[in-house]
Amino acid sequence: MKTIYSILYVNLNTTLNERVSIGVLVSNGSKNYFKFSSDKLSAFKGILNSERYGLVKSYLKSFDKEIVSDNIVDSNKLFIKGDFKNDWINESYLVYLSRYSNNIIQFSEPKTIDVDLNDNTFRRIFEKYIFKFSDDSNVEPEFNVHSIVKKQLFPKIQEKVNIEKTLTSDDFENLFAPIDIDFIGVNGIPVAGQTIDFDKKHYYLENDVTRFVSLTKAIELEGDSRGKYFVLGREPQKKINKNHLLWEHIRNTEFLEFVDISEVGIIEDYIQKNNVRPFFD
Numbered sequence: 325m326k327t328i329y330s331i332l333y334v335n336l337n338t339t340l341n342e343r344v345s346i347g348v349l350v351s352n353g354s355k356n357y358f359k360f361s362s363d364k365l366s367a368f369k370g371i372l373n374s375e376r377y378g379l380v381k382s383y384l385k386s387f388d389k390e391i392v393s394d395n396i397v398d399s400n401k402l403f404i405k406g407d408f409k410n411d412w413i414n415e416s417y418l419v420y421l422s423r424y425s426n427n428i429i430q431f432s433e434p435k436t437i438d439v440d441l442n443d444n445t446f447r448r449i450f451e452k453y454i455f456k457f458s459d460d461s462n463v464e465p466e467f468n469v470h471s472i473v474k475k476q477l478f479p480k481i482q483e484k485v486n487i488e489k490t491l492t493s494d495d496f497e498n499l500f501a502p503i504d505i506d507f508i509g510v511n512g513i514p515v516a517g518q519t520i521d522f523d524k525k526h527y528y529l530e531n532d533v534t535r536f537v538s539l540t541k542a543i544e545l546e547g548d549s550r551g552k553y554f555v556l557g558r559e560p561q562k563k564i565n566k567n568h569l570l571w572e573h574i575r576n577t578e579f580l581e582f583v584d585i586s587e588v589g590i591i592e593d594y595i596q597k598n599n600v601r602p603f604f605d
Contacts, residue, residue, distance in 0.1 A: 327352040327441045330418045331432040331453050332360065334368060334380055343430060344368075345454050347384065351413045352441040359446075360384050361455040379428050387429075469585055473506065473519045473556050477588040484595050485509035486602045491539065495604075499542040503535050506556070509600040514543045514551035516603075517583075517591060522560040522571045529567055533574065540579070554591055555582050 329350040333343040347360030365384065368377055421431040439445045447457045478487055485507040492502045508516040518536045522529060533555075540553050555574055560567040575582040583590050594600070 327437050327439055327445075328415055328418065328434040329437065329449060329453075330422065330434045332384075333430045333432065334372075335427055335430055336371065346380075346429070348450055348454050349413065349418070349431075350441060350446055350449055353414075355441050356413050357441070357446040358388065359450055359454075359457075360388065362458070364455055376428075383428050469521050469557055470519050472585050473588060476585075477556075477591060478507075480592045481507060481595050484600050484602070485515070486604050489604065496539075496542040496546050498545045499539060501535065501538075503539050505536075505539065508603045509595065510603045511598045511600045513549055514547065514603065515553075515595070515598075515600050516540070516543070516551065517554035517556060519556040519585075522557050522567050523564065524567075526564075526566045526570075529570065533570065537580075550579070552594070553580050555580050556585055556588065556591070557582070558585050 327350065329348055331345050332347040332349065334346045336342040336344060344364070346364050347358065350357045365381060368380060372380065415434050418431060418434040422433040424431075437449075450457050481487070486509065487507050488504065489508060490502055490504050491499060491508070493499050506517050506519050508514070516539070518532075518539075520529070520532050520536070524532075536553075536555070540551060543551055557571070560571055562568050571582075574580055
């Protein structure tokens, strides 16, 4: 089976045709490999201006995520054509890409090599044309506030509160829509907490906050008493203006206590010191 490869270059000076290899795409029609060098990418910080470096980084990571990350089979980024949602990898299209320049990344004209395509041959091709091979993924893991809270807080409080419980109007008469709550307990007053991702789209963020606030009101109407309510999360980027304003409002409000996910020990201490017990038997 014919194997083709195309090298990806970063253009440094298009007039002088100065360029540096950064990644490689290899295909035999059924198996495809792609990888770029994170080490080389980091080195470009001292060569390119910040705007251009950002474009190069964004292009490579988007390309990597689009064609590989959704279909990873192993750490070397092998994916099979049958599972591949963008089966445009073929010689004619790579020829087209090699003749098209976006002044950011340039593909070389595809070349044919007489080898069986597998992990070892891809590694040799990468090290010959690009850089020392690393098994590290090019794609940065997605940050997940819920996973962090679940791992760092839940094991320490699970005997004292109800964890990950779905609440409905059967639990609180004035709760009009079901809600999945991170934890809920009681120590004379209700105690509850909810993790909120302040980096999500504003519409969904606003909905999450509104539902949690509605729950607190339903709880208090049930028992006619104020409770202790925690919102767990992290400060969003200031450029996400609406989200940051909502985060500031929650942080400054009196009836909710915001706790950064790096400080979940605050909640653990409160639950331990105040003898909180599960709300539901």
